[in-house]
Amino acid sequence: MEAYKKLIELSEELTLLGDTAALLGWDQETMMPAKGVEYRAKQMAYLSGKSHDLWTRAEVGDWIAQCEDDLSSHDEDEDRCANVRDWRFDYDRATALPRDLVVEFQETSALGKATWAEAREKSDFSIFAPHLEKLVELSKRQAECFGYEECAYDALLDGYERGARASELSKVFAALRPELVALGKEITDRGPRVAVDLLAGDYPIEKQQAFNQEVAQQIGFDFDAGRIDTAVHPFCSGVGPRDTRLTTRYDERDFTSSLFGVLHEAGHGMYDQGLPAEKHHLPVGRAISLGIHESQSRLWENHVGRSRGFWQYWLPKAAQYFPHLASVSLDDMVYAVNQSAPSLVRVEADEVTYDLHIMLRFEVEQAIFSGDLAVADIPAVWNERMLEMFGLQVPDDAQGCLQDIHWSMGMFGYFPTYSLGNLNASQLMESANKDCPELGGEIAKGDCSSLLSWMREKVHLQGSVFLPGELIERATGKATNSAAHLEHLRGRYLD
Amino acid sequence: MEAYKKLIELSEELTLLGDTAALLGWDQETMMPAKGVEYRAKQMAYLSGKSHDLWTRAEVGDWIAQCEDDLSSHDEDEDRCANVRDWRFDYDRATALPRDLVVEFQETSALGKATWAEAREKSDFSIFAPHLEKLVELSKRQAECFGYEECAYDALLDGYERGARASELSKVFAALRPELVALGKEITDRGPRVAVDLLAGDYPIEKQQAFNQEVAQQIGFDFDAGRIDTAVHPFCSGVGPRDTRLTTRYDERDFTSSLFGVLHEAGHGMYDQGLPAEKHHLPVGRAISLGIHESQSRLWENHVGRSRGFWQYWLPKAAQYFPHLASVSLDDMVYAVNQSAPSLVRVEADEVTYDLHIMLRFEVEQAIFSGDLAVADIPAVWNERMLEMFGLQVPDDAQGCLQDIHWSMGMFGYFPTYSLGNLNASQLMESANKDCPELGGEIAKGDCSSLLSWMREKVHLQGSVFLPGELIERATGKATNSAAHLEHLRGRYLD
Numbered sequence: 001m002e003a004y005k006k007l008i009e010l011s012e013e014l015t016l017l018g019d020t021a022a023l024l025g026w027d028q029e030t031m032m033p034a035k036g037v038e039y040r041a042k043q044m045a046y047l048s049g050k051s052h053d054l055w056t057r058a059e060v061g062d063w064i065a066q067c068e069d070d071l072s073s074h075d076e077d078e079d080r081c082a083n084v085r086d087w088r089f090d091y092d093r094a095t096a097l098p099r100d101l102v103v104e105f106q107e108t109s110a111l112g113k114a115t116w117a118e119a120r121e122k123s124d125f126s127i128f129a130p131h132l133e134k135l136v137e138l139s140k141r142q143a144e145c146f147g148y149e150e151c152a153y154d155a156l157l158d159g160y161e162r163g164a165r166a167s168e169l170s171k172v173f174a175a176l177r178p179e180l181v182a183l184g185k186e187i188t189d190r191g192p193r194v195a196v197d198l199l200a201g202d203y204p205i206e207k208q209q210a211f212n213q214e215v216a217q218q219i220g221f222d223f224d225a226g227r228i229d230t231a232v233h234p235f236c237s238g239v240g241p242r243d244t245r246l247t248t249r250y251d252e253r254d255f256t257s258s259l260f261g262v263l264h265e266a267g268h269g270m271y272d273q274g275l276p277a278e279k280h281h282l283p284v285g286r287a288i289s290l291g292i293h294e295s296q297s298r299l300w301e302n303h304v305g306r307s308r309g310f311w312q313y314w315l316p317k318a319a320q321y322f323p324h325l326a327s328v329s330l331d332d333m334v335y336a337v338n339q340s341a342p343s344l345v346r347v348e349a350d351e352v353t354y355d356l357h358i359m360l361r362f363e364v365e366q367a368i369f370s371g372d373l374a375v376a377d378i379p380a381v382w383n384e385r386m387l388e389m390f391g392l393q394v395p396d397d398a399q400g401c402l403q404d405i406h407w408s409m410g411m412f413g414y415f416p417t418y419s420l421g422n423l424n425a426s427q428l429m430e431s432a433n434k435d436c437p438e439l440g441g442e443i444a445k446g447d448c449s450s451l452l453s454w455m456r457e458k459v460h461l462q463g464s465v466f467l468p469g470e471l472i473e474r475a476t477g478k479a480t481n482s483a484a485h486l487e488h489l490r491g492r493y494l495d
Numbered sequence: 496m497e498a499y500k501k502l503i504e505l506s507e508e509l510t511l512l513g514d515t516a517a518l519l520g521w522d523q524e525t526m527m528p529a530k531g532v533e534y535r536a537k538q539m540a541y542l543s544g545k546s547h548d549l550w551t552r553a554e555v556g557d558w559i560a561q562c563e564d565d566l567s568s569h570d571e572d573e574d575r576c577a578n579v580r581d582w583r584f585d586y587d588r589a590t591a592l593p594r595d596l597v598v599e600f601q602e603t604s605a606l607g608k609a610t611w612a613e614a615r616e617k618s619d620f621s622i623f624a625p626h627l628e629k630l631v632e633l634s635k636r637q638a639e640c641f642g643y644e645e646c647a648y649d650a651l652l653d654g655y656e657r658g659a660r661a662s663e664l665s666k667v668f669a670a671l672r673p674e675l676v677a678l679g680k681e682i683t684d685r686g687p688r689v690a691v692d693l694l695a696g697d698y699p700i701e702k703q704q705a706f707n708q709e710v711a712q713q714i715g716f717d718f719d720a721g722r723i724d725t726a727v728h729p730f731c732s733g734v735g736p737r738d739t740r741l742t743t744r745y746d747e748r749d750f751t752s753s754l755f756g757v758l759h760e761a762g763h764g765m766y767d768q769g770l771p772a773e774k775h776h777l778p779v780g781r782a783i784s785l786g787i788h789e790s791q792s793r794l795w796e797n798h799v800g801r802s803r804g805f806w807q808y809w810l811p812k813a814a815q816y817f818p819h820l821a822s823v824s825l826d827d828m829v830y831a832v833n834q835s836a837p838s839l840v841r842v843e844a845d846e847v848t849y850d851l852h853i854m855l856r857f858e859v860e861q862a863i864f865s866g867d868l869a870v871a872d873i874p875a876v877w878n879e880r881m882l883e884m885f886g887l888q889v890p891d892d893a894q895g896c897l898q899d900i901h902w903s904m905g906m907f908g909y910f911p912t913y914s915l916g917n918l919n920a921s922q923l924m925e926s927a928n929k930d931c932p933e934l935g936g937e938i939a940k941g942d943c944s945s946l947l948s949w950m951r952e953k954v955h956l957q958g959s960v961f962l963p964g965e966l967i968e969r970a971t972g973k974a975t976n977s978a979a980h981l982e983h984l985r986g987r988y989l990d
Contacts (some may be wrong), residue, residue, distance in 0.1 A: 016541045019534075020515060023522060035720040036738035039514075039775075044737075046511045225530040240538075243531035280534075307856070 003066035004080070005088055010060065012281040021047045021240040030229040030247060059454075064088055079284045082465050086283035089157050093159065094327075096145040105138045116408030123161065123398035125379045128195050128408070134411045135376045136368055143369070153369040156413030161291045161420060161465040164365045166366055169416055172423065173359050176482035181389055183486075184352050187493055193335040194367060201324045203255040211255070211321045212248065213263040215314065219300060220452040221246070221266040222273050235263045236268035236297075241280035255322060256337055260301050267300030268293055274460025285401055289468040290414070292459065294421020295428055302351055302422075303488070304428045304451070308334045310445035342390035344399045351422075352489055356389050356417040363414050415443040424472055426485035428459065431476040498561035500573070502582055505555065507776040509546050509988060516542045518734040524744060525724040527830070551590050559583055571788070573778045575959050580897035581778035588654065591640040600633045602610040604614055604905045613904030615820050622873050623903070628870045630905045631863055638864070651908030656786045658962040659863055664911055667918065668718030668854050671977035674883055678981075679835060679847050682988055688830040697817045698750040706750070706816045707743065710809065714795065716741070716761040716948040717768050729756045729765035736775035739764040749830055750817060755796050763788055765947065769955025784963040785977075787954065789916020796916075797846055798924045798983070803829045804939035833987055837885035838895045846917075847984055852886050853914040859896075911990040919967055921980035923954065926971040947984075 021044055028040050060179060067084045074080050097105075112131040114171035119128035150167055152186035157164045167461045203406040209228070214425075217223055231247035238244050246269050248261035271287060279285030287293050304310055311333045319325040326451075328336075340350040346357035373381060382401040383394040394400040406414055433439050439451055472480050516539055523535050549555075562579045567576050592600075605628040614623035638650035645662055647773040652659045704723070712718055716739075726742035733739050741764050743756035754975055766782060774780030782788050799805055805827045814820040823831075835845040841852035859876060862868035868876060877896040878889040889895040927949045928934050934946055960966075967975050 013541070016538055020538055020542070023519065026519060027522065031722065033718065033720050033738055034724055035717075036735050039700065039735040039737060043515055044510055046508070049517070212708065222530075223528065225528050227528055228525065240531050240534040242534060243528055 001259065003063035003072070003127060004084075007060070007063050007067065008282065010054065011087075011283065014055060015281040017047055017051045017054075019238075019240050021051075022237050026239055028177075028243050029231045029233075029235070030245075049250075052094065053415050055091065061091055061095070063090055078465050079279065079282070080493055082284040082463075083282055086286075086464060089162070090283070093146060094281040096147075098141060101138065101141055101145070102420060105135075105142070105410060108134050108138060109408065112408040112410065113342075113405065116405060120398045120402045121404065123396040123465065124401060125397045128402065131405060132378075132431065135407070136375060136412070136479055137225040139410055139412050140369065146389065147436045148406075150368075151370065153366055153413060155371070158413075160414045161289045161417050161468060163469050164291070164416065164420070168343050169362065169420075170366075171357075172480065173362065173419070175425075176355060176419075176486070177359055177389075179482070180352060180356055180489075181488050183493065184340060184356070184390075184491060187340045187352060188342065192339065194332045194339075197327065198336045199256065199325070200253060201322065203250075205250045205252060207321045208250055208258050209256050209410060212259055214317070215259065216246070216262050216266045217448055219263070219266065219304065220270055225273055226269055226393045228262060228265075234265055236265040238269075238272040239274075241277040241285075242273075244272045255318070260337075261304055261305050263305040264297040264301040267297035270300070270455070271296040274452075274456045276461055278462050279463055283464055285463045288462075288464045288466070290417035291420030291424060292468050292471060294418055295424035296455065296470070297486060298421050299429055299455075303425060304443060304448065306337050306351070306492070307440075307443065309440050310441055311337075311430055312444045313446040340493060344386070344390075347403075352493060353390065355419045355422055358415050360385050360389065361404075362419075365415070369412070400462060410460075420480060422479050423482060423485045424468075426488045427476045427478065428455070429456075429482065429488070430484040470493070476482055497564070498558035501557050502555070502578070503777065505549065506578075506582075506778065509550060512546045512549075513732075514735050516546075517732050521732045521734055521740050524726045524730070524739075527974070530955075547589065556586055556590065557671055559586055570978060572591050573960050574777070577958075579582065580779055581781075581959060584657070584900065585778070588641060591642075591828075592637060593640070595638055596633065596640070600630075600637070600905060601736045603629050603633060607903040607905065608900065609637060609928040610903065611897065614891045615897045616903055618891040618897065620892045624790075624870055627873075627902060629871060630895075630902065634905055634907050635864065645889040646861075646865065648861055648908060651864070652911065653908075656963060657962050658911050659911065659915070660785070664857065665861075667975065667977055668850075668857065668914070671914075671918075671981070672854055672884075673851060673980050675847060675851055675984075676979070678988065679837060679851070680887075682835045682847060685839065687834065689780065689827045691833045691836075693827055694820070695748060696817065698745075700745045700747060701741075703745055703750050703753050703818045705943055706813060707754055709812070711757050711761045712753065713761060713941055714758070714761065714765075714799065714943045715766050718809055720768055721764055723757060723760075731760040731767065732884065732916040733764075735769040736770075736772040736780075737768075741766045747918045750813070754810070755800055755832075758800040759792040759796040762792035765795070765950070768956050769947075769951045771956055774958060778959055780958045782959075783959045783961070783966060784875065785912035785913030786919060787963050787966060789913055791950065791954065792918035793916050793920040794924055794950075797921060799938060799943065801829075801832050801846070801987070802935075802938065804935050805937040808941040815818050828952075834986060837887050839881070839885075839887060839889060840898050844901075847988060848885065850914045850917055853910050856899075857883065857914075858912070863947040864907070866911060915975060918975050918977060918980045919963075919984045921969060922971045922973065922975065923950070924983070925979040926953075 001328065024040060024043055024047070032042050034413070064087050065086065068088065071084055073083065073198060084319065112128075115131045119125060139156060140152055143152035146155040148155040148158075150165060153166045154164075157166060157169075161444050213223070213228065216228065225242040226244035226246065227246060228246045229251060232249065234247045234249055236244065236246050244273050246256045246262065246265040248265060251257040259460055271293060275287060276285050281304075286392070308330070311330055315328065315330055320326075325333075338351070340352040343349050344354055346354065346361075349357055360382070363385070364373065364378060366379070368375065368378075378401050379397050382469055386392050386400065432451055436450045436454060442448070442450055459471065466474060469479060472478075517537060519542070520967065523532070527535060551736055551787075557577065559582050566576065566579055569956055593784075603626065605955065607623075608629055610626045611623050614620060634651060635647055638647035641653070642648040643650040645660060648661050649659075652661060653665075665944055708723065710716070710725065717846070720737040721741065723738035723741045723743060725744060727744065729744055731739065731741050731744045741757065741760040743753045745761060746752040747755065766788060770782060803825070806825055809824070810820065810828050820828075833846070835847040837848055838844050841849065841856075854876070859868065859873060862876070863873075864868065873896050874892050881887050881889050899968050927946055931945045931949060935942070937945055955964055961969060964974060967973075971979075
């Protein structure tokens with residue numbers, strides 16, 4: 001099988017290039033001095049151009065076709081099937097777009113970012129609207145090139161979450177939305193359980209770093225194969241098979257901000273560290289999707305990090321770093337990190353209201369791409385829905401439909417992966433608890449090893465053998481749905 | 496001139512690849528978690544292999560030949576002449592070696608490192624000797640491939656210091672050596688001027704970092720185009736035209752260790768930052784040699800950093816960071832950082848004895864490559880010379896001829912660049928003082944801008960227009976010699 005071998009070799013080369021670009025990217029966000037920015041952009045463009053050129057050669061398409069022809073005789077080899085499946089997908093996506101469309105999209109999104117920043121600064125949607133219209137038009141053209149079965153939006157969605165369909169997401173969201181609205185209302189009506197400033201105090205950054213490091217290490221993040229640094233926008237980046245870099249940011253008046261950041265990114269990071277390292281250079285060795293990645297970050301951030309058991313073990317430890325916490329009761333600590341209230345801005349939203357922000361975005365995106373909504377009408381629709389779902393008046397577009405950068409980069413179909421992550425996290429946690437009834441007790445003793453082992457087996461070590469939908473069905477017995485998540489939220493907020 | 500344009504394009508691509516490898520290397524020494532090492536080696540090998548393949552194509556040789564033919568009509572264009580000169584040099588060196596020699600050398604030096612470590616650990620030269628013999632033999636074969644006029648050793652020297660010749664170095668060293676021995680003896684006979692533990696105290700690392708940063712910034716290192724981190728073996732790495740990374744290491748009982756490390760590396764760094772950024776992608780935009788690079792590090796470390804004027808300004812500042820220094824007088828501070836005594840180990844040597852270590856190494860290397868000295872006899876010769884020059888008995892080979900790693904990597908001809916750096920530093924400083932008589936007074940007020948401007952003009956901005964010898968002659972009016980250095984040392988140690 002000469003063609004398969006050639007593709008494996010090429011995969012290895014592209015992985016080396018991709019990981020090198022990932023390190024350049026990590027360095028840019030964490031270490032690079034200001035004046036390095038222009039040259040770094042050149043380096044990144046060079047590396048991605050090289051990769052693109054290597055991958056889009058006509059002979060690569062021939063090799064893939066050859067592999068597909070040969071596949072019937074290897075159809076019991078799951079890894080091979082997944083590799084060929086993903087090579088095909090990546091190759092078709094990379095070669096689908098005519099050069100002028102690629103260039104026009106890059107130029108428009110480069111301009112779009114600056115224009116969006118100005119529009120948000122002035123809270124004036126009309127500044128951004130022409131660029132957004134252009135980006136929508138170009139994205140529609142992209143979708144036509146990629147192809148789809150049901151609707152153009154699916155072609156974009158597919159770029160972030162393989163196999164996801166807007167029609168299915170709509171059903172899941174339709175079930176989730178009224179329940180979340182009702183739950184949110186119930187919580188608001190009941191009023192807060194602890195003082196907003198319960199945890200207020202001085203939290204020196206070095207102490208936060210030491211505490212976060214202790215927590216991350218104990219839940220299972222391997223510091224011999226990773227590290228934590230500081231970044232304006234926290235992220236996790238895998239820069240090699242045994243090298244995963246987390247970042248967080250610090251608020252000297254609130255230690256939970258950096259801690260939950262670390263738990264979130266460590267969730268991503270442990271997924272990365274748990275992927276099959278010997279298959280790192282192959283499609284099957286990769287994380288399968290954003291929605292699965294986010295399930296891991298949300299699981300460690302919310303299901304573990306905001307649980308009573310977690311704080312049973314960690315509150316006394318935290319008080320060793322931050323002595324004034326010694327007077328905080330376990331109940332109050334748990335309440336303090338599980339507060340919910342309607343809010344205007346997604347990135348500040350709590351576990352209950354977060355997905356409502358995503359649904360709003362999803363509805364608007366769908367309406368734009370189906371042609372039901374004109375770009376100019378976005379602010380009106382946005383504000384109307386915010387009132388309906390959150391009971392909030394949007395004071396200005398900066399806090400409304402201009403709040404996120406992603407549209408300005410032409411990222412349509414990306415937001416739903418956050419909610420998929422939340423739903424998947426709850427479903428995985430429910431299954432893990434069923435399989436290992438002792439989980440909760442272990443976490444309350446600071447031992448997360450059973451939970452991590454379960455995730456390693458059911459999710460991490462699977463790599464990309466299965467598409468996200470199938471992975472979740474195999475791990476939890478059900479397609480992604482809202483039941484486990486709603487039960488989790490009710491249990492946490494209403495008990 | 497199609498060929499010239501093609502070479503410029505290729506140069507740009509190779510520079511992007513080289514800078515990317517430099518960042519991977521910097522990251523490995525400062526940031527990378529332990530388990531990343533294996534994959535990082537793969538990445539580095541991939542990048543250097545790519546560069547080598549791109550550069551050694553036959554058509555590249557044709558382009559260079561074409562440029563050489565065309566050069567007469569452009570011989571007033573200094574940049575073009577230098578580019579073509581260096582392309583020729585680099586191409587001939589890269590294509591001179593047969594593949595089996597390259598592979599054998601790589602394998603032998605890879606083994607040599609481990610064997611050297613074991614030999615040093617056990618202080619048993621016989622363990623290392625067979626590998627050293629092999630490396631010498633392979634290096635001799637390399638030298639024959641590279642070609643030379645006077646002796647094989649010159650071909651190796653040329654790889655580190657363009658245009659340097661053993662015969663000329665021997666003359667310079669012959670004049671320097673007895674003077675240094677005599678000066679060292681005079682200092683030893685006179686006895687120490689201050690207590691050895693004068694500066695002993697607690698120097699918290701964060702305070703050292705803050706102080707070093709203040710010093711580096713004020714002497715002219717641009718932190719918007721660079722940074723300082725911690726590394727086991729301090730170095731400076733330029734990872735882009737406006738991105739220079741320094742490293743140092745800390746001794747919590749001695750703040751001068753990290754400070755002189757930073758001054759040294761900042762000297763390298765300011766040279767890098769002063770190179771013509773718009774020519775960064777061309778040979779002419781590079782630093783010309785190790786001996787010139789080292790002149791800059793030694794100048795800022797020794798001529799500036801150990802001068803009375805420097806401490807006149809910085810001792811009171813240092814006392815703000817480290818209060819117990821308030822009781823140290825300026826005289827005593829200057830004496831404390833300018834102590835000299837014979838020592839066994841080069842990297843711990845002071846300004847007076849340092850070059851004697853280099854000369855010993857240079858003599859031994861020359862004798863090996865001329866065939867006058869057998870590898871097995873190195874320890875005996877080493878120990879004999881140490882007694883002769885330093886009056887020291889070498890207790891074991893670990894502290895003798897096994898002390899340095901470089902031979903185990905097949906680096907022969909590298910050590911002399913350190914002494915060239917010292918001599919060039921003194922010569923450049925003497926000329927700078929002549930051109931700007933106010934220099935000393937400015938430094939005593941914490942202002943190094945005139946000195947830096949002079950170096951920018953005479954050295955940094957020259958890039959690689961002139962080979963090292965010509966650069967020094969143009970800047971100082973004389974070929975590299977020992978006069979200025981001896982005068983500097985006598986002035987500093989005997990006054």
